[in-house]
Amino acid sequence: MTTTPPHRRFDRLPSLSGLRWFAALLVFTTHFVHLELSKGSPLQDVLDTVLTRTGLAGVSAFFLLSGFVLTWSARPSDTARSFLRRRFARVYPSHLLVAGLAALLMAGGGLLPGPKPILANLLLVQSWSPSQTYSLSLNPVTWSLSCEIFFYLVFPLVIGAMNRARTSSLQVFTGASFLATLVLPAIVGRLFTVAHPPAEELVDTSGYGGPFTGWFANVFPGMRLLEFLAGVSIAILVRRGAWPRIPAGWAFAILAAGYANELWLDGYLQLVGGVEIPVAILIASLAQADLAGSWSPVRGRRAAKLGELTYAFYLVHFLVLIGLGSAVKPLAVALGATADRDAPVPVWLLLAAYPVLLAVALGLGWAVHRGVEQPIMRVLTRGRRKTGTGRTELVPLRVDTTALSGGADGPGATGTGPEREKPAPIGI
Template sequence: MASSRQQLDALTGLRFLAAAHVVAYHVYHLVFTGTEAPPGLHGLLDSGYVGVSFFFVLSGFILGYNYLERPPDTREARKAFWVARFARIYPIYALGLVFAAPAYFKALRDAWAVNPSEGLRHAQALVVTPLLVQSWTPWTAMAWNGAGWSLAVEAVFYAAFPFLAGRLNRLGSRALAVGAAVAYGAALVLPALYMVVDPDGTGGTASAYNSGPWMLALRFNPLARLPEFILGILAARFFVLRATAAPRSHPVALAVVGGGVIAALMGSPSLPFPLLHNGLLAPVFAALILLVSWSQGPVAWVLASRPLLLLGKASYALFLLHMPVLFAWKSVLKRLGEAPTSAWAVAAFVVGSVCLSVLAYERVEKPARGWIRDRWTRRAEQPTPGLQPRG
């Protein structure tokens, strides 16, 4: 059963900023193709893929924060946990697949026409993507709504969490420090090994848009990304241990860590892509999450404000829907003979995507989540008439 702890609203607002960074990254690469911004801005826009690492750490933190005190360690509790996770992610995930279907089937048709064997590999996404297992086969990970690969990774995290929580919730401060060091080392050992061996023969030129098969496996394999999730759980355990002390705000530390994240992203072209993609900044993200959670100053106030709170709640929909919307918008502009790089076209896409994400959150995500949880976990409880399902 989840804890009844107070919601950390500032983290919800922070989640929107991370999702917006991912959106900006895709706009930069898929709209402004061949155009390079000034160095610092280029690094910031070119590193949007790092947002997924942040989400993996945040996911571990949020689940740890809510469940570590009372982990789902019985069959009934595990079932309730897994149903709640499915209800949380799958409705919008399925909506994203529907939105992305036209682009996927067009790509499938084109691949089949050129090379039937390649088309057959592409067609495997029809089976694995709805089942949330596409990240186990790297060539299908981004075939149908590219952003969805991270949800296939999250599905493994959710499957493992009840078994991890029962062990990690007993760690003390010293064990947490050792565990964090081990998890961080585990996150970096495979990308470091890749850089040494260079199995794809990239000569150090691997990137998010230039990856060989081994790099794809490293980027998308759930086991390679599990340490980032565990770091988030360990951060939550540390947060819970500190909960008995008087809450403290650390504005200087927050400014240093936040500024350090921005500086690292701006300088990302000089950092090794395999390491940066697979958790190089994970401990920094964990520190940022902790500091924002402790913060009681203006930063926390802004992040927890009503507009950012709503946008943060809708950020999951924004993350999964923005790429299909972008492809559809580019197609419309092409038929109209308009340039996708014009200011009005980019602004229309951004505003439209954000509005669509809020609408999807309110009209699809919340109702579907309540319906699934009510039908699968509360049917036998005979709830009081008029009692509203939890969101």
């Protein structure tokens, strides 16, 4: 984490790369808590109360960020075909590899799902089913990737119209998308239900309004599309200087207050009800901070490097937690820290297990990123038109920097000086 020189601009928006990493870390933390290594102790109750919803905030950040950064880094005269080819090269080969690893792990434990759920997972259409046998099949975390694939298909259809829309229309649309996220599941949940609810769910949805409402509010791609489109709209508003300027420190305070409020919400509202708007405010605030060269706590080389690993890390982290996390309690018994496997592990072992599992997930994510994601991206996107310097040409950003910096001569002023960086793609 670093501060920046007062007059340097960052059109690459490195703070959003850093934020992407911290969002992934929140998801990892939630899944670590769900291992219930301290089950039966007051500590587990505290962890369940305070940390079990951090992953929900992280996923909401992913969806909003996805719309924002795809809009920000859109290329001139890009076609739907070339856009989808880049997205396919980025996400599918790594997904296919990790799905194979998940199948081997589950087969070893006798938990391999049937051929239809496996096929749905491989094709990334599993989130369209309210049955957790499908939506959480094979590598369960890829339900969100199933949503992302849908977003990618929608993006070329809407970006032109949203770029041409009036600022006032985008502002109304953004507010309406937030409102729909809060109220639409309640309306739909009263009209529909799952015809044959399962006797036992992989993830209990009783606290979210039942199988259908829990799925519709959290997993259904059509519902989560609202967050993605809100991210698209906010990116355009920030570019036009039409989004309120909120300092990064205040934006983080708003997010903390939103998360604290989320802990008190009931039903499906606890999924994103308290954090969606604060997360959107934070994303816009960090982008504005980068454009204006003002302070940002998540801007720095380390955060940016970790941000590059986020996708691969996200794909593998759950498998690491399930595969190695299950060994923590037997280890506690072997070390004499607990009497049996049903006893909660001591705090010191819990604190030791977290960074070890995180490091393993990061290492495996790095291997997938460097060994699969990057090479295949180079191969499948080799034919793109490039600039004379060999860098991919991007959409020229027309950013109203006077709205960000307070004047044409301020730190956010448009210029071509040596410290001004060219825009470059950042993606989820």
